[in-house]
Amino acid sequence: MTTFVYDALPGRVVFGPGAASAKLLAEVDAFGARRILLVAGASEEALARELCAPFADRIAATFSDVRPHVPVEIAESAREAAAGADLILCVGGGSTTGTAKAVALTTGLPIVAVPTTYAGSEVTPVWGLTQGSRKTTGTDPVVLPRTVVYDPDLTLTLPATLSVASGLNAVAHCVEAFWAPRRNPVSSAVAEDGIRHLAAGLPAVAADPEDGRARADLLLGAYLAGSAFAVAGSGLHHKICHVLGGAFDLPHAETHAIVLPYVLAFNAPNAPGASSRIASALGREDPVTGLYELGNKLGVPAGLRELGLREADVDTVLDDVLALAPADNPTSVTPDGLTALLRAAWAGTAPMTEET
Numbered sequence: 001m002t003t004f005v006y007d008a009l010p011g012r013v014v015f016g017p018g019a020a021s022a023k024l025l026a027e028v029d030a031f032g033a034r035r036i037l038l039v040a041g042a043s044e045e046a047l048a049r050e051l052c053a054p055f056a057d058r059i060a061a062t063f064s065d066v067r068p069h070v071p072v073e074i075a076e077s078a079r080e081a082a083a084g085a086d087l088i089l090c091v092g093g094g095s096t097t098g099t100a101k102a103v104a105l106t107t108g109l110p111i112v113a114v115p116t117t118y119a120g121s122e123v124t125p126v127w128g129l130t131q132g133s134r135k136t137t138g139t140d141p142v143v144l145p146r147t148v149v150y151d152p153d154l155t156l157t158l159p160a161t162l163s164v165a166s167g168l169n170a171v172a173h174c175v176e177a178f179w180a181p182r183r184n185p186v187s188s189a190v191a192e193d194g195i196r197h198l199a200a201g202l203p204a205v206a207a208d209p210e211d212g213r214a215r216a217d218l219l220l221g222a223y224l225a226g227s228a229f230a231v232a233g234s235g236l237h238h239k240i241c242h243v244l245g246g247a248f249d250l251p252h253a254e255t256h257a258i259v260l261p262y263v264l265a266f267n268a269p270n271a272p273g274a275s276s277r278i279a280s281a282l283g284r285e286d287p288v289t290g291l292y293e294l295g296n297k298l299g300v301p302a303g304l305r306e307l308g309l310r311e312a313d314v315d316t317v318l319d320d321v322l323a324l325a326p327a328d329n330p331t332s333v334t335p336d337g338l339t340a341l342l343r344a345a346w347a348g349t350a351p352m353t354e355e356t
Helices: 019-029 045-051 053-058 072-081 094-107 160-177 185-207 212-232 236-248 252-270 272-282 287-297 318-324 335-347
Strands: 012-015 036-039 059-063 087-092 111-115 126-131 134-139 147-150
Touching: 012 019, 012 212, 019 045, 019 053, 019 111, 019 147, 036 072, 036 094, 045 053, 045 059, 045 087, 053 059, 059 072, 072 094, 072 126, 087 094, 094 111, 094 126, 094 252, 126 236, 134 236, 147 212, 160 185, 160 212, 160 236, 160 252, 160 272, 160 287, 185 212, 185 272, 185 287, 236 252, 236 318, 252 272, 252 287, 252 335, 272 287, 318 335
Parallel strands: 012 147, 036 059, 036 087, 087 111, 111 147
Antiparallel strands: 126 134
């Protein structure tokens, strides 16, 4: 008989077209907030101010200097901006949510999140900070947003290329959940359904960025992906991407989209049950080929080299990744195996499992 532990995470989710315009005021009022720190990157600031118009008098400060991977100095500036605040409202993508989390980590302030991408960070208790070339991540329930308002309409203007990268990043959360350290039947079921929604929505949004139904599929898939990842934890794929992102400031979503098929190919021979469920959710016989071809079809860059990574850079991160690799990864992570994985991801060659 299967035994497992499942830690259901608290949080309120409000989902639907127009939800941000119609329901954000009530969600803010539920906290009795009088002095709000608004966190929104420069590209989302106008949208954020429009959404906050009904309670503009309660916006005590706005922080817009959002950066990928949340550099420590940016986190410190955001914390200074939060002085006297009683609520953090973040409107934007994963970097925006990450900045809000950095503030909550030291202040304990509650977060209301309004995501505009498919990052999934808004439903996880995971935070990340970068100092120099090293990214540090951790888990703390204080950074988990208390309320998330999902509005597919807010993603309609997200360019197709960014939508694809962000959506495939969400697929990575689902795939990883099948073998992450705290995996369990509940998170696996959530992850499988997440892949189904994402696999349906990605091609449709790439073909027509204004397809509202497809946008809703992607956003629901992203929520499920983040929920599964939050419970199951972080595995080899995320360790690789966080090290690469911190060391070379690579774009987060694109890095995940590129690396994912290679980690799946690495683990698939020793995780047949997970591979079968991933294949079923994708609607493909071979999940590795399916993911790789989906990425190609959707215009994912052909290898990390297209993000500016040099081949010689691969060797410089091996020790850092090896130090973080989970001991129970389906396939033992050795220097040779990791080198082969990273070099294939750098070159963008078709990933192959040991069986092929």
